Amino acid sequence: MADTLLTRADLPDLALGCAVFGTGGGGDTAADLLAADHALAVHGDVPLIRFADLPPDSLVLPLSMIGAPTAGLEMLGSGREAATLRAEVERATGRPVAAVMALEIGGANGLAPVGWAAQLGLPLLDADGMGRAFPELQMVSMHVMGIPADTVFMVDALGNTATLRPVDSAWSERWARALCVASGASALIADYQLTGDDGHAVIHGSVSRALRVGRLLRTAERPVDALVAELGATRLMTGTVEDVVRDTRDGFVRGALHVRGHGTDQGRRITVDLQNENLVAREDGTVLAGVPDLIGVLDTETGIAVATEALRYGQRVTVLAWPCDPLWRTPRGLETAGPAAFGYAHPYVPVGSTHPPVGSTTPAGSAVHERQSAR
16 A cells, blocks of 8 residues: 555546545535645655554644535635644644645545645545544544544634644534634644554545545446445435525534435435535434435436535435444444434434444434434
8 A cells, every 4th residue: 555646647536436425515626626636746646555654653644624615615725724734733743744644535625635745745644534524523533532632733724823722622623613713614724633553543445445436436337326336325315406405604504405306206305404514314204314324415317426515406316325434333433423413312323224223322212303402
């Protein structure tokens, strides 16, 4: 793996795969595809390495954009954010950064780190902290594995920088979100600084998997069918977007998607709740799938994932759900990013199953889907 290079030719496939794992969030990949392509054209290919390739004391820089995807469409970055953030981290730690890692593999946050790594002259780790996209900072594998977010670095498009020292991961989300909103709901963030010894706390192979899925979408004769087989996904519905309710507030896109079935799904309707990502799919009050499992809204013909900010009335879509990384099905994982973490009262039922997992701390035996009061 140490000899693997990500080239400009890989970027379109990686963008397609990252969009799938974004589950509607992580940011639209179009602008970051152009930015990454330019970065590789100027600075050269990016080595894709494993944690095992790093010396134990190497400093790893997990990077991601924080904010509302709708804001990211309207306010482009300066292109200097990654270099500014690296300088801040190295000044604060007194150590050189050895590698870049995507904090989440979903959407633009999975693709942009390739360009950032090229700009910085660093390798990219074949790993991330989610195996998908989640909307809040503490919803990462590092938090689940007990690594604190005790220092958080942020920079916005104007060059404003901040170093936060929160008391825990929940406060890292609250403080960083407030600064993000002040910066127009979009900023670059580096938290959970890792070393080469922290490979146990990440999800491995994320970049390779996204690249493989993207190639599959581009080459398959029946892309959606191929994706179902590759991901072990459940097809929830094929239909037409009937309505989209979307509101950008508090640094998130929140709302709901309504899909009306056609063909074999004629007469059915499902609703997908949104908070940057697709959270929960319901039909007639019954939960079909939900966090931490992945829900993708795909173009029915091409299989290309449709981001929450790109949903429009009349689009013909197929809604899929597939299993999350096993880490998220542990008690600590469910506490961090299961239904209750988003204010839902229903128990987590793994996609493709009818029973809550052993160790689930959410109440069982209910199909209730109402949200609890906002956190």
